[in-house]
Amino acid sequence: MxxxxxxxxxxxxxxxxxxxxxxxxxxNAMATSIATGALRPKTAVIIAGALNLVGAFLSVEVARTISSGLVDDTRITPVVIFAGLVGAILWNLLTWLLGLPSSSSHALFGGLIGATLVAAGTGAVHFGAVVTKVLLPAVISPVLAGVVALLATYLAYRVTATADDGTVRKGFKAGQIVSASMVALAHGTNDAQKTMGIITLTLITAGVLAPDSGPPFWVIASAGLAIALGTYMGGWRIIRTLGKRVSDIETPQGFAAETASTAVILASSHLGFALSTTQVATGAIFGAGAGRRLSTVRWGVAGQMALTWLVTLPAAAVVGAAAAWAASTGTAGTVIVAVVAVAVAVGIYAASRRRPVTAENVNDVPAATPAPAEQPIPA
Incomplete structure (x- = not known):
């Protein structure tokens, strides 16, 4: 080709x-604000999309990690990157259909690593960078976000224990508009950069850019616009899971979870860690639920999410590897990979239309498992 x-x-x-x-x-940014009523669903996705775009221009450290840190760009081709992207996209669509907040980042890394292993062998994957820049943050970041959100929630309820409930809810709703917006901004500084890094890696392998180059402006702008448009579409299935199935979130908890997520994501973006913003946000929501009362958290849902997190990278790697193997046969193989990927994507979309989740009904369906009545922590 x-x-x-x-x-x-x-x-x-x-x-x-x-x-x-x-x-x-x-x-990641808007589930808790929509669940508590701090933001209307359509307003939330507009704000999130706009701030994702802004965040894409604030840093390129994560993009550099991906374009020059995870695999040997001298030993792979654009076809290999294409195969990796197929694995990532199909896993994203499958978990979206199931309403599971899995990591888009780990799907991308898994697809790229699997395709690289098939095409160039183990020596082409920088496993040290994978461990330090991907796996360790994957373990530490949700736990850290959860602990910070737990402590913040506990303090919020203690400080406001004697205040008027209506005043407290109104104040934290206003705070959630700011904190949710900051999560969206932080998300743009981390997740938008992953696509920047992949496109930059493609241009390097094709000889268009020199090794270790940063993303050109047009790459930053196009990646920012693409993720902003996707955010505006609203992943209502996953919003329902995080907003309604994890715990019955009140406004102090939503504010605490969003603030904790923002702090962890921005710090990681500054350090160039390509973490999973989904895992950070989910960990913070579980921490916020536990910070008010452990029994309000649906730990069965937590188990489902943890299992999804564990299998995301290897599952995407398997699909990426299979796509790379097929594409390695030549132009016909690459075309077959593209056709199969489109067919599977169309099938997943068709399945989603049988039981659609929209902005209008995202908060209508009760959680799968009833939770105990909410009670604030006593002073």
């Missing part, structure tokens, strides 16, 4: 992944 054509195909595919990342991760 002509090099220029495959580069264009990879860039388009990367932006499609970025779009799925956007609607897959809208819940």
């Amino acid at each position: 002509d090099l220029t054509l495959i580069v264009v195909v990879v860039i388009v595919t990367a932006l499609l992944f970025d779009f799925t990342n956007g609607f897959h991760d809208t819940a």
